[in-house]
Amino acid sequence: MxxxxxxxxxxxxxxxxxxxxxxxxxxxxxxxxxxxxxxxxxxxxxxxxxxxxxxxxxxxxxxxxxxxxxxxxxxxxxxxxxxxxxxxxxxxxxxxxxxxxxxxxxxxxxxxxxxxxxxxxxxxxxxxxxxxxxxxxxxxxxxxxxxxxxxxxxxxxxxSSGESLHKRGYRVAQTEAPINEVLAAGILLKSGWKGECPLVDPMCGSGTFLIEAALIAANINPGVYRKRFAFEQWKDFDEELFESLYNDDSQERTFDYKIYGSDISPKAIAIAEQNIKQAGVGRYIDLSIKPLSQWTEAPADGVLVTNPPYGERISVNDMDGLYEMIGNKLKNVFKGYHAWIIGYQDEYFRRIGLAPSLKMPLLNGSLECELREYIIFEGDYKSFRREGHSLKDPESNPTPKENKPKRRL
The missing domain is CATH 3.30.2130.30 (VC0802-like)
Structure with missing residues (x-):
């Protein structure tokens, strides 16, 4: 070697x-x-x-x-x-x-x-x-x-890669303007997601966040779906070494929770189903046709990650109403959650009506977007502050399960 x-x-x-x-x-x-x-x-x-x-x-x-x-x-x-x-x-x-x-x-x-x-x-x-x-x-x-x-x-x-590595190989169909797989994985890793609690995407489109979250949770290498890499044509290609790395699943792990995805569009859910099946992660994901308005309860102590319409490539009739509903659902249904939302227009973000604990600029295609984290604490804000927490200082906040260090045995 x-x-x-x-x-x-x-x-x-x-x-x-x-x-x-x-x-x-x-x-x-x-x-x-x-x-x-x-x-x-x-x-x-x-x-x-x-x-x-x-x-x-x-x-x-x-x-x-x-x-x-x-x-x-x-x-x-x-x-x-x-x-x-x-x-x-x-x-x-x-x-x-x-x-x-x-x-x-x-x-x-x-x-x-x-x-x-x-x-x-x-x-x-x-x-x-x-x-x-x-x-x-x-x-x-x-x-x-x-x-x-x-x-x-x-x-x-x-x-050494050939086709861009965001083209994992599991996507067999797509909705309009799906989020790039590399960007989705980056947002999930930024959120601290390791698969140690439930995850929800209530506007899941073709299922990119759901699949990338499942791959992270089970520690499945994203490159295993690819048919080829450019380095396989190189003069010094070591096939035996590559095969041993490709077939090594010793780092994969069990995932004890569920990933929940829903969308208002039956077509989007049908596409997500195909992609999830191709990725072989169906057992980790619970999928349903359900508009955001129908979310009345959510699994406890989870993470929400979503990419709602921006009003650019995809729009809905009432964008203001959609973002107000996102804020309403965060406050009333997703209590105890850390919610991560990528968006484009500050005016729509303001409709959410919550103070973000973190803002991070990100490019989504050619759009200069922002990733915002919202900590949805239980009870009122005064109690939250009394307990020593702060939206401006995430280090002071309750550690969600996915960020807790593993116990050494």
Whole structure:
């Protein structure tokens, strides 16, 4: 087994960097450094495979292979051509290039892509003959190369993931504007959810929160549903090592509670049912067609996580009324809960009529959203304060079951 250590970069959404850093530490990564929408870390091949299989909040895992500076497209071409591309590519393979550019010298990412492609192709032509070169393929290429330019600093990386890791492989159908799986997992992990109490999503749509919550509760790796990762085409792919990691379910655990999902739309529930079945987590989830207005009771001491309509891509006839109803149900039905709601419009959040204990900016697609936590205490606010709790200081509040440290035996 190859235990040589190397540098890697895990990409994620803005706001989830610290959560991903914790996940990477949890799989044994070294020198973990959170940045902006990314986390740098080090490890060996096993770490690379585990990052793809296990990290719920990673979008892709990159392995930098070549760094240099270039002041213009010609220098970019020449420097690219100097790398020994036979170390990662051969003439019978296909490759694709994805460029991310933040630079005054390089203003068009597409032109960057062309110049890097030319450098790679000409490297092979010069070495093996004019008609001897790997093919360029936009979709499902054998080797995927990521180009990152910041000013004049260029990093060429191998993309080990292929398709974005949010595409778990369990989603067989979707409702309009479903929440991204990586974002859903990040919100759940931010809430402290580990499966040690009930969880409710009363506007569950296609069931993303429900499935991601079940995977976390049972500690099932999100990557086990994927049919392929890009690293399986690499020259140094260790199939035996990957198979052993893929088939290792020793960390899975029992989940003693239930996850409850409902939606007003029968179509949404039908879609959620299909996705839950595909993920194999049906035994953990209780699903029903039920509008929010019909929630009159809830399991005790739970967590509520939901992504209500924002009035943008999805809207209802009375958005103000919906958010007022959310506040009403939180106060009267979900007492003792920690509720986590992702939303877009502050005016709608205000209709909830409760003071959030936490506000966290998050991007949901292109929308600059906010995740808010509401602590729904039993009794009145004065009693809550008398007991030494504060909405502004979550550390002072009663610890929900899912945040309690496990007893050491």
């Amino acid at each position: 190859n235990t040589e250590k190397f540098e890697m970069v895990a990409k994620t959404f803005q706001g989830l960097e610290e959560i991903l850093a914790d996940e990477l530490r949890g799989i044994g990564s070294l020198n973990v450094q959170p940045g902006r929408r990314m986390v740098a870390f080090e490890g060996d091949l096993a770490t690379l495979y585990k990052a793809n299989l296990c990290c719920r909040t990673a979008l892709r895992i990159l392995k930098p292979i070549y760094k240099f500076t270039a002041s213009d497209p010609d220098a970019l071409y020449e420097m690219t051509k100097e790398f020994d591309w036979t170390s990662v590519l051969s003439i019978d393979k296909t490759f694709s290039i994805d460029s991310v550019v933040n630079s005054e010298q390089f203003t068009h990412s597409r032109y960057v892509t062309y110049r890097v492609k030319d450098g790679i192709v000409d490297f092979f032509k010069d070495r093996f003959g004019a008609d001897k070169r790997p093919g360029v393929r936009l979709q499902d290429a054998d080797v995927m190369i990521n180009v990152h330019i910041d000013g004049n600093r260029v990093t060429l990386s191998l993309d």
